[in-house]
Amino acid sequence: MTPDEYCQEKAARSGSSFYYSFLFLPQNRRRAITALYAFCREVDDVVDECQDPQVAATKLAWWRHELARIDGGQPQHPVTQALQAASAEFNLPQEQLQEIVDGMEMDLQQSRYLDFKALSLYCYRVASVVGLLAAEIFGYQDRRTQKYAHDLGLAFQLTNIIRDVGEDARMGRIYLPIDELQRFEVTAADILNARHSDNFRRLMDFQVERAESYYAQAIDALPAADRRAQRPGLVMAAIYRTLLDEIKRDGCRVLSQRTSLTPIRKLWIAWRTWVRG
Secondary structure, eight states, X not given: OOHHHHHHHHHHHHTOXXXXXXTTSOHHHHHHHHHHHHHHHHHHHHHHHOSSHHHHHHHHHHHHHHHHTTTTSOOOSHHHHHHHHHHHHHTOOHHHHHHHHHHHHHHHHOSOOXXXXXXXXXXXXXXXXXXXXXXXXXXXXXXXXXXXXXXXXXXXXXXXXXXXHHHHHTTTOOOSOHHHHHHTTOOHXXXXXXXXXXXXXXXXXXXXXXXXXXXXXXXXXXXGGGTTTTHHHHHHXXXXXXXXXXXXXXXXXXXXXXXXXXXXXXXXXXXXXHHHO
């Protein structure tokens, strides 16, 4: 199996919405974004699957060394081998790849966030940086597209947090800011014990509104000259905004269920958005 084939299998097996945004890209850009996505999955799996935080930290340190080998070295893992080619072709900054690992390390060091400012740093590292790297791969002419990529990545991560409140709680993690829990009179115990209430619904309505504002802010920031090149991000935005609508329609019952879209529906949204340009 070649490095590119490994990354393709990793991406397809994940079932993620991101996979559908890659389908219509030219081959070289599709290979590059698939390698980036496979890397994100690898380091995310380290945090989610390792029960021992010290083992997870050791594995993330190994990935740091692997990333360092991209610039003039010889990466050992098929994902970093594929990333090496992508990095050379699209000039992906090494420091941004390392920042993704920084974000994963935050999951080993803390499971609560005091306020949105603290949460924003986490979202920047695990999602906005990915958006910035993706923008390089898709191509752009106007530097304002970086603002679009940053905000869109943040919107995606906020959507993930909303969708996964219950799932994260079962792993002992609460990403909703502590000061916002207090404002809406929702306790950590309420979330950890999956107690849905009117206060929790109001808290989640607030989270959804903020995510929606970041989608709007991102789309508004995208220059017309780069809209066609950045269509994969627009595909993702269409899929994720539909998911957010479904969560709202279900009454934000994210403590006890995980809302998702079917593969056929994702493919339809992807094709429709791509054709519209």
